[in-house]
Amino acid sequence: xxxxxxxxxxxxxxxxxxxxxxxxxxxxxxxxxxxxxxxxxxxxxxxxxxxxxxxxxxxxxxxxxxxxxxxxxxxxxxxxxxxxxxxxxxxxxxxxxxxxxxxxxxxxxxxxx
Amino acid sequence: xxxxxxxxxxxxxxxxxxxxxxxxxxxxxxxxxxxxxxxxxxxxxxxxxxxxxxxxxxxxxxxxxxxxxxxxxxxxxxxxxxxxxxxxxxxxxxxxxxxxxxxxxxxxxxxxxx
Numbered sequence: 001x002x003x004x005x006x007x008x009x010x011x012x013x014x015x016x017x018x019x020x021x022x023x024x025x026x027x028x029x030x031x032x033x034x035x036x037x038x039x040x041x042x043x044x045x046x047x048x049x050x051x052x053x054x055x056x057x058x059x060x061x062x063x064x065x066x067x068x069x070x071x072x073x074x075x076x077x078x079x080x081x082x083x084x085x086x087x088x089x090x091x092x093x094x095x096x097x098x099x100x101x102x103x104x105x106x107x108x109x110x111x112x113x
Numbered sequence: 114x115x116x117x118x119x120x121x122x123x124x125x126x127x128x129x130x131x132x133x134x135x136x137x138x139x140x141x142x143x144x145x146x147x148x149x150x151x152x153x154x155x156x157x158x159x160x161x162x163x164x165x166x167x168x169x170x171x172x173x174x175x176x177x178x179x180x181x182x183x184x185x186x187x188x189x190x191x192x193x194x195x196x197x198x199x200x201x202x203x204x205x206x207x208x209x210x211x212x213x214x215x216x217x218x219x220x221x222x223x224x225x226x227x
Contacts (some may be wrong), residue, residue, distance in 0.1 A: 004155065031213070033213065033215075035215075035217075040219065041219060042119075042216070042217035042218050042219045042220060043156075043201070043203070043215070044217070045215060048214070056214065058214075091156070093156075095213070101146070101158050101161055102158075102213070102215065103158065104148070104155045104156035105155050106154055106155040107155065
């Protein structure tokens with residue numbers, strides 16, 4: 001009964017590199033959400049995806065960030081040309097339906113040097 | 114912008130004592146969640162409160178919701194060490210009843226001492 005899986009758990013990148021964060025939802029869940037937790041802050045909504053569709057990306061920075069949830073495989077949060085301010089914990093959650101309780105993964109801690 | 118404020122942010126208490134964590138939010142919402150997070154682990158859903166006056170209890174934890182006051186409380190009764198964790202409240206800020214866009218408080222780090 002695997003929960004939401006995220007990898008890597010820790011990721012170190014230098015400024016200007018790309019970061020790819022992966023999220024495998026609970027088996028059978030087709031709704032995925034990404035949140036970001038900056039130091040000393042609560043989690044903040046970034047994007048909501050269903051299979052092959054972005055439903056709401058109102059919390060995503062306009063540049064350098066993108067997300068996808070392909071028909072096959074995990075959801076990917078991609079950050080291009082990372083900057084130090086991108087250092088944070090990135091959490092993925094999934095739900096069976098869009099209005100149901102979200103189940104969270106353990107997060108990926110991104111550190112940008 | 115929806116704001117969710119928890120207090121206290123840090124709580125150190127002795128086993129056997131009672132305490133309450135407060136969660137205030139700034140705009141109308143009828144759905145509030147409490148989550149628990151252990152260090153390095155995922156967030157675990159504790160309670161979903163769906164209406165004004167809702168009260169839910171699980172073991173030593175009891176959560177309530179007052180939508181008119183925009184306030185939720187998480188009450189801890191006779192604390193034990195296993196309750197040590199960070200507790201988050203989260204408010205749904207989706208439009209049109211979609212109920213997916215959560216805004217979280219900063220969390221309350223609870224430490225229960227023997």
